[in-house]
Amino acid sequence: MPPKRIINSIQVLRGIAAFVVLIYHVSSYQKMHYSQAIFGDIFRIGFAGVDLFFVISGFIIYYTANGLIGKPTQFLSYWSKRSIRVFPIYWLVILSIQLLQWFLSKQLHVVHFTVEYDMNFWNTLKTYTLFPNHIAIDPVTWTLSHELYFYTLFSLLILSQRLWFLPIIVFGLSVHNSFFHPYGEPSSGFSYYNFLFSNYNIEFLLGCLICRYLEKIQLSVFMSLVVLLAALCIIGVWGYDVGDYDNFKRILVFGSSACLVLVSFLSLENAGIIKAPQSLILLGGASYVLYLIHFPTFLIMNKLPSVIGIKLDATYASIFNYMVILINVLLAILIHKKIELPLTTKLSHYFKGSNK
Numbered sequence: 001m002p003p004k005r006i007i008n009s010i011q012v013l014r015g016i017a018a019f020v021v022l023i024y025h026v027s028s029y030q031k032m033h034y035s036q037a038i039f040g041d042i043f044r045i046g047f048a049g050v051d052l053f054f055v056i057s058g059f060i061i062y063y064t065a066n067g068l069i070g071k072p073t074q075f076l077s078y079w080s081k082r083s084i085r086v087f088p089i090y091w092l093v094i095l096s097i098q099l100l101q102w103f104l105s106k107q108l109h110v111v112h113f114t115v116e117y118d119m120n121f122w123n124t125l126k127t128y129t130l131f132p133n134h135i136a137i138d139p140v141t142w143t144l145s146h147e148l149y150f151y152t153l154f155s156l157l158i159l160s161q162r163l164w165f166l167p168i169i170v171f172g173l174s175v176h177n178s179f180f181h182p183y184g185e186p187s188s189g190f191s192y193y194n195f196l197f198s199n200y201n202i203e204f205l206l207g208c209l210i211c212r213y214l215e216k217i218q219l220s221v222f223m224s225l226v227v228l229l230a231a232l233c234i235i236g237v238w239g240y241d242v243g244d245y246d247n248f249k250r251i252l253v254f255g256s257s258a259c260l261v262l263v264s265f266l267s268l269e270n271a272g273i274i275k276a277p278q279s280l281i282l283l284g285g286a287s288y289v290l291y292l293i294h295f296p297t298f299l300i301m302n303k304l305p306s307v308i309g310i311k312l313d314a315t316y317a318s319i320f321n322y323m324v325i326l327i328n329v330l331l332a333i334l335i336h337k338k339i340e341l342p343l344t345t346k347l348s349h350y351f352k353g354s355n356k
Helices: 008-034 039-045 048-068 072-107 121-129 139-159 161-180 192-196 200-212 221-241 248-270 278-285 287-307 314-354
Strands: none
Touching: 008 039, 008 048, 008 248, 008 278, 008 287, 008 314, 039 221, 048 072, 048 139, 048 200, 048 248, 072 121, 072 139, 072 287, 072 314, 139 161, 139 192, 139 200, 139 287, 161 192, 161 200, 161 248, 200 248, 221 248, 278 287, 278 314, 287 314
């Protein structure tokens, strides 16, 4: 199967999603410790960037691998590509976090960076394989467990089209689960049932359906702008009443908005209206790195003033955290260009050659 072209609007949206999640976490930290959010607290629903990520993931998987459906000989190739995309840079980030924490807390005895994990063999294995309910040394990596589960569901169709009923059952139970078994409900704690049939599966399916029927839902420029405006209105009117664990309400508001934004951007690009600047395309390319590094990076940077004896008030902390956001973006782009791209390219060539 020939390689698919890169869709610039997808890259832009991935960059936007990662950037929004970054601001959400930094602003939440600022609000928690200084009672003053940055950007006027409009990004307190920035966790919705995850919903956009999941919809985009469904689109990308179908776009890049739909030609493999019913071709079991392509199963290993499919998983090697997905694994190269997810694991190498993830392992580097996680290992770097652990080594840095060990060096700062155990060797330099800086108490600000002391973190204790029960990293026995089983927990270490779960963390490094992104097994559900792993110890999230990097707190955002719970989403990667869902990503791998999405890939698993799709790979069933690669093994055999006759297995189509299994993903259908999963998505059906996910709809049921969204109503009756709130994912992550504090009173019941984490359950593997809730993971397997989480509401996020619905967003993945929606992304696949958008890709599948994209040609039939191409919109005019005017309608694309109307749909984009509708998505922003949905977020503005109802988004601030949605919590992180609101399940069906989250899908209804943020999942639907993500779909509308995606369809709008794709239609506008197809019409030649969207001319994405290289800076946004580059940010989209670095979005995975940005997503992985932003949480530990902003936490470390926010502890540095205390380590060197500087006490920031709310105003200076806000200014400092605007700088933190910029540094995160620049660092992610640097790692993407100097480490992620060369590493994934070499691994792709290696596994491509070994499969011949």
